[in-house]
Amino acid sequence: MKFFIDTANLDQIKEAQDLGILDGVTTNPSLMAKEGITGKQNILDHYKNICNIVDGDVSAEVISTDYKGMLKEGEELSSLNKQIVVKVPMIKDGIKAARYFSDNNIKTNVTLVFSAGQALLAAKAGATYVSPFIGRLDDISTDGLGLISEIREIYDNYGFSTEILAASIRHTMHIIDCSKIGADVITAPLKSILGLLKHPLTDIGLENFLKDYKKGN
Numbered sequence: 001m002k003f004f005i006d007t008a009n010l011d012q013i014k015e016a017q018d019l020g021i022l023d024g025v026t027t028n029p030s031l032m033a034k035e036g037i038t039g040k041q042n043i044l045d046h047y048k049n050i051c052n053i054v055d056g057d058v059s060a061e062v063i064s065t066d067y068k069g070m071l072k073e074g075e076e077l078s079s080l081n082k083q084i085v086v087k088v089p090m091i092k093d094g095i096k097a098a099r100y101f102s103d104n105n106i107k108t109n110v111t112l113v114f115s116a117g118q119a120l121l122a123a124k125a126g127a128t129y130v131s132p133f134i135g136r137l138d139d140i141s142t143d144g145l146g147l148i149s150e151i152r153e154i155y156d157n158y159g160f161s162t163e164i165l166a167a168s169i170r171h172t173m174h175i176i177d178c179s180k181i182g183a184d185v186i187t188a189p190l191k192s193i194l195g196l197l198k199h200p201l202t203d204i205g206l207e208n209f210l211k212d213y214k215k216g217n
């Protein structure tokens with residue numbers, strides 16, 4: 001199971017990388033804007049900075065919504081660094097672009113996926129990753145984890161190699177549930193990843209071990 005961090009914040013990316021558990025990064029235009037990264041050149045430079053921190057895949061999203069624009073943008077993004085994965089939206093031109101990039105050995109992440117049918121199309125187009133947004137489904141009283149299970153079943157039925165990248169993760173339990181279902185990748189905020197560390201019995205146990213050690217010294 002791969003762990004990606006879902007942020008454009010360089011400090012948080014470094015912290016996750018230093019933990020030794022990070023396999024990659026996902027970003028989107030909203031996450032870039034949140035860090036105050038605006039304007040094409042600044043955004044491209046920021047992707048390069050992210051690639052310099054991590055070893056794994058870094059998803060960089062196209063802004064174009066037409067096929068030709070996506071190809072131009074995607075090729076520019078992928079030329080920045082071999083770690084770049086071109087993120088395309090789950091629309092008709094996005095699927096066509098995913099097929100083009102797949103045929104040209106450029107990795108893709110089909111984003112904004114909310115149904116099994118959309119995930120099936122992404123796999124047929126040869127996408128490297130498909131990103132179902134589980135938190136946004138939960139937000140509208142729809143079963144986000146249920147969608148991950150459906151996609152897992154469909155991909156396993158046919159041996160699709162597209163990796164299920166569970167996105168829009170809101171909390172630590174989402175990560176654990178995704179691992180039980182068999183998502184290939186989760187992308188989560190640092191807080192949700194660090195939540196996996198926590199258990200009060202660990203803290204109490206450690207405190208007692210240290211107290212007992214001091215008694216004998």
Ligand code: E4P
Nearest residue numbers: 006026027028136167168169
């Ligand atoms: C995934 O690639 C997206 O960047 C992200 O997971 C969206 O999450 P949100 O619903 O918290 O914005």
